[in-house]
Amino acid sequence: MTEKMCLLFVSGTVDKLMAGTIIASGGVANDMEVDVFVSFWGLLEFRKGAPVNTKVSYEGKDMAAEIFQIMQEKKVQPWIEMLRQAKEVGNVKVYACAMFSDLLGLKKSDYDPIVDEIIGVAEFVSMAKDAKMTLFI
């Protein structure tokens, strides 16, 4: 049976979304099925037409401008495009949190097509129960 990795994205900062995406790609490279559950600030970044994300975690705030400039100069792919690539290559599913979607009145059509489904926490936990590893990013 294919091994599975579950990831939980709650933060909407670029450092965390990018780290999670890279780990998802690592899962794909290790032939794992990857289920990503996204909620709160992370989920806001999956909305269609979300504003350009320039948020970083608190401890990185002094370096934010510098790091975004470097990433732009070195043409680092946006994290969502990296996640799309991981999805193209492997078996990656992205699930939007039903609770937060309901709270803000967001429907599946409000999200980037990278989002496969809106699911509740119990369904995510049942996926995580069978996973080899689950990481909270």
Place this chain on the structure above:
Amino acid sequence: MSEEVKPNKVVDARGSFCPGPLMELIKEYKQAAVGDVISVYSTDTGTKRDAAAWINKSGNELIGVFERNGYYEVVMKKKR
């Protein structure tokens, strides 16, 4: 081993960062036929080890990792 390799497919991932080159290699691998020799060009440090590890672990053949001028080339043969 000769450094002259004649790949059927070349993935030029120079300038792309980890895990970009590896993901592009896997994408190309999935479309390739058994017996194809695939080569990836990369300037990213992580890929050198990651790609070699992936090639071995996935049951394919690592032909070699070659230093080129300002980049390196990882060459594999699709076995399965």
